[in-house]
Amino acid sequence: MTTDVKAAAQPATEPPPYRWRWIALAVILMAEVMDLLDAMVTNIAGPTIKAELGGTEATIQWLGAAYTLSMAVGLITGGRLGDIFGRKRMFLIGAAGFTVGSLLCGVAQSPELLVGARVLQGLFGAVMLPQGLGMIKEMFSPKEMGAAFGLFGPIMGLSSVGGPILAGWLIDADFFGTGWRMIFLINLPLGLAAVAAGLRFLPESRSPHPLKLDVPGVILASLGGLLLVFPLVQGRENDWPAWSFVMMGAAVVVFAVFGWFESRKSRAGGDPLIVPSLFRKRAFTGGLLTGLVFFSAMSGFVLVFNLYTQIGLGYSTLQAGLVMAPWSLGMVAGFGVAQAVARFGRKVLQGGVLVMTLGTLGVLLTVTQAGAGVTAWQFVPALGVTGLGMGLLMAPFFDIILAGVEQHETGSASGTMTAMQQLGGAVGVALLGTVFFDQVAGGPNPDFIGAAGVVLAVVAGMLVLTFLAAFLLPKQAREGEHAGH
Structure with missing residues (x-):
């Protein structure tokens, strides 16, 4: 009789897993591939881009730095937006914006426009990427979690290593006379596929508690990230001037204030950007x-x-x-x-x-x-x-x-x-x-x-x-x- 009671109680304590979870995981991994490829390709393509569009040596550095900088300052906020407005919705918005940013990169006619488009890619990537881990944790049971992340890891690793190979091949192949532009244009079919499949297969997912966006926390986290990442990326280009160390020191202060503010907000019953x-x-x-x-x-x-x-x-x-x-x-x-x-x-x-x-x-x-x-x-x-x-x-x-x-x-x-x-x-x-x-x-x-x-x-x-x-x-x-x- 005790066994029957346990069996009857089992469905209530362990609901069935999401039906389309493995297809949804593939959609999430597709987004990860786009991000990781774009984070790596400009290391290979930088000299070719500079030769065609012009610019200075700093242009090559900023092709990667603009993406990293905008991504880093927006990622924590991106995760919270998924909690508030729904992870599926924010994933789709991020994937669509990332695809538009890729198109703008592919048609850019000046180094300034290309760097600006890279910033757009990074910002929308910061909206798209954090939603994936949250959805994976919701879709999969503890028993399947390891297998899900077991696929997550190799795709990320292979993309990181394969990015330079793909970039070198696409530039050398010069498909349709596009040259380096194809390293960005290849994101268009991937991005459109991710949006279409996401609409169909991603689960609705958000925090069960009503949340508000922590605007002061967003400002402090973004400012701290900017003050730290900017001098790390640009400092070497300028022979590590005094302002680069001042900015990094200021970043420590800003992050300390951010931590104090988040703890205070949590104790007051508010919705902090990072849960202490x-x-x-x-x-x-x-x-x-x-x-x-x-x-x-x-x-x-x-x-x-x-x-x-x-x-x-x-x-x-x-x-x-x-x-x-x-x-x-x-x-x-x-x-x-x-x-x-x-x-x-x-x-x-x-x-x-x-x-x-x-x-x-x-x-x-x-x-x-x-x-x-x-x-x-x-x-x-x-x-x-x-x-x-x-x-x-x-x-x-x-x-x-x-x-x-x-x-x-x-x-x-x-x-x-x-x-x-x-x-x-x-x-x-x-x-x-x-x-x-x-x-x-x-x-x-x-x-x-x-x-x-x-x-x-x-x-x-x-x-x-x-x-x-x-x-x-x-x-x-x-x-x-x-x-x-």
Whole structure:
């Protein structure tokens, strides 16, 4: 009789999962692909764009910086907008706006218009991206959550690595005489497909509690992000003037005021932009720190390795993209292995960091020992191991962090996590890009081998810090889930 009662009660406590959840996940991943491709392609296409449209050396930097800057300052707000107005609605608005921004990039006739269109892409991307993680958490049961994020990770990783390959191929192919413009125009069918499929298959999703937009919080968070990201991106271009450090110092003050204001608003019963209770969760706070260090190391590694192969070794844009293929394949293998050993939780993530560190040291050894005569084939073993470690790390990453996030915290958590990735990328590019250019500056014969070696050693050190920071995470996603209740 007790068994019958439990069986009868089961549907009430565990409602059936959303019918179209796997198709909806594919729509969300499509949006992620558009974002990740556009975040990477201008690193490859920048010199070609400058040659056609004109502008200064700073133009090349701002092609990526305008996107990163506008994305970073808008992401936390984007997550909250989904809580208030509905995640499906904001996803569709973001995807449509991102597609329009891509079209404007593809038809731009001046560097100023192109940079402005990149800002538009970043702002609408900041509206679109945070909604995905929130919807995934609602659509999937705890048992399926790991599999959902297991698909989320490899698509993100492959897009990040595949972006330069695709950009180099499209520019070299020059379809219909479009040249570099095709790297943006290719988003049009993807964006339209995402909007059409989203209308049909995405679930209606929003916070169950009535919320209001925290306008002062939006202003403070955006100002803090701007004060931090702008000097990180632009400081090196201007030889790190005093104002860049003043702005970064001011960012710390603004973020401190933001934290005080959000806590005060929460205690008063208001609707803060970032729910303060998130930072009392071990999984979330540990994940933010771990992710910040890791994404800094990863973004800096990719940038500097592309600079080394193109400028130092004389590779074409397509060759520079293709040499990263072993990393991509290793990443796929890493995700597969991670699914098989998922029961080990945090140990899988930390094992991935150690494997990635060994791979990075292998790349360092290859660069320094083979010298200027190094071939693409010599990079295969080390890059493959690096990718394997990255796959092992990223597969359980989101699952562990978001496991303890409650329903009313989902928008804040998703936006904050995605903003952390963008901020980590900006920090990594600024820090490791500066180290690289400082090493090769000041002489008729730049030492690209030495510069790449120094940066790779720094990356290895950052990965060791990632390993140590991961001890702040719970051992299993299950523990993080309990911590949230």
